[in-house]
Amino acid sequence: MPSLLPLISILPVLASAAALTPPSQLFSPLISQKILATASNTSQTLYPQYTDTLLGQWQYFVPDTWTSGFLPSLMYAMNTRATLCPNGTDGAAAVGGGTWVELGRSWSAAEVPLETVNTVGHDVGFLSFPFVDELALNPQNQTAIAAVNAFANDLAARYNPSVGCTRSWDTADPTLFTVIMDNMMNLDILLQSEALTGNTTLRDIATSHADHTLLNHVRPDGSSFHVVYYNATTGAVISKGTAQGYSNSSTWSRGHTWGMYGFTNMYSKTNQTRYLDTARAMATYFVNNVPSSGVVPWDFNAPTDPYRPSDSSAAMIAATTFLFLSQQEASLSPPNKTGEQFWVNAALKVLNDNIAVAWRPEWQSLLANGTVNNVQSPPNNLTGIVYGDYYFVHSGNALISMGLSTCNGSAGPSATANGSTTGSGSGSGGSGGSSGGGKSTGMRGVAVSGWVAALMAMVAVVGAMV
Secondary structure, three states: OOOOHHHHHHHHHHHHHHHOOOOHHHHOOHHHHHHHHHHHOOOOOOEEEEEOOOOOOEEEEOOOOOOOOHHHHHHHHHHHHHHHOOOOOOOHHHHOHHHHHHHHHHHHHHHHHHHOOOOOHHHHHHHOHHHHHHHHHOOOOHHHHHHHHHHHHHHHOOEEOOOOEEOOOOOOOOOEEEEEHHHHHHHHHHHHHHHHHOOHHHHHHHHHHHHHHHHHOEOOOOOEOOEEEEEOOOOOEEEEEOOOOOOOOOOEHHHHHHHHHHHHHHHHHHOOHHHHHHHHHHHHHHHHHOOOOOOOEOEOOOOOOOOOOEOHHHHHHHHHHHHHHHHHHHHOOOOOHHHHHHHHHHHHHHHHHHHHHHEOOOOOOOEOOEEEEOOOOOOEEEEOEHHHHHHHHHHHHHHHHOOOEOOOOOEOHHHHHHHOOOOOOOOOOOOOOOOOOOOEOHHHOEOHHHHHHHHHHHHHHHHHHO
16 A cells, blocks of 8 residues: 555645635736736737846747747637636726737737747747637637647657657757656647647657656656756667756756646546656645745755745646646546545645735736746846746636636635535546545535545545655
C-alpha cells in the first residue's frame, strides 16, 4: 500500500478551501476596460509581453516573439466571457462579442507571415492560440486552418526520432538536443492539425514527446527538471537541469505549471491514463510545496533569504490547470468526485491567495508580481505578464462554464446544488480513475465527517507518484 504521507500533506487544502469563493477581481469591469485600452493604444504590429516594475506599463515586442499570440487569444477569451455573461457586470458583453472577435482577428494578422518564417522554434504552439480559437467559432476559416497546419508542420520538423522529442532550443553543437518542460504546451498544435488533416504522424510525435518528457523530466516525487539534454544521434540523456530555475535540482514553478497543463491536455486529447497520472503527480507536488502564505514563488526551492520573488503567472496557469484537471476527474467512468472536488478547492485557494497580492487596478496589466526570468541580469520580476493575465481570464471563464461561479462572482449552481460540485467535464472521458467515497460539500470543501473516506479515495488519485 502506498505511503499516506503525501496525502496527509495535502489534506489542509481540503480544509483551507472551506470558506473560499472565487475572487471578485475575476469579474471586475476593469478587465474589459484594460484589455480594450491595450488594444486601442498600439498599432497591432507590436505585442505586450510584460510591464515595467514601477508604473505597470506594457513593454512591446515584434510579432516574431513567442508571446505574441496571447493578446489576440485573450480577446477571444473575452468573447467567451461576453457569451457566458450577456448581462454580466464585467463589461465584456457591453463591448459585444462581435467586437471582441473582430479585435482577435485583426490582432492575429501580424502573425500570419510567421507561418513561413519565424525564429520562435518550438513555441509556434503559443503563436497558434488565436487561430485555434477562431476555428472553434468558425471551423471553415481558411486563414486559421492554414495557420494551424503551418505551425504544426513547423513543430513536426523539429522532431528527432532517435530522441523521440521535438527540439526546444537550437544549439551550436548539432549533437546536443535540448528539450524543455515548456514544450509540453506546444504539443496541442500537433493534435489540432491532426484533427484537420487526418495526419496521424502528428499525434505519434506528440505522444512520443510526452512519453519521453514524463520519463525524463518528472522526478519520482512529482517535481520536475526544466531542461533535459539528449544526444541527438543516440537519443541518450546527457544531463538534466534548468535554464530559468534556481538550480539544476530545483523546480522552477512556471515551467512546472506548463508541464501540469500540458499533461492534463494530453490526457484530455488521448485518453491515456499515464498522462492523467503524471498531471496528478505534478499538481500534487505543486499543492504540497506552495508556502504557507499561499503565494507561488518563482522557484519552489529558491532560498527565502534574500527575498524570494513570487510568480503570479505560474499561479494563474496552475489555477487554470487545476480546474481543467477537475474536469478530467469528472469525466472518468465512474466520475472521481473526490478528485474533482480536490482540484476545484486547489484552484480556489491559489486564485484567492495570489490575486489578493497581485491585483493592480492602476496598472495596464491586470496583475503584478510576475517573474519573467529571475536568473537573467538584472532579474526580470515584479512585473505584469501577458500570459498571467491570459490565464487569469481563462480561470474566470472556467469557473463560470463549470457552474462554480455566476458572472458576478457568487457561487454558481454546481457549487451549491445538493452541496456538491457537479461541474461538467470537457475531457474525452476514460477509465482507470476511482470514485470518491467522501461526503462532498462543493467548493466549500470536504466535510470533516468525510475525511477518512476522502483520504482513501485520494490514494488512487496520487498512487502513481508514491
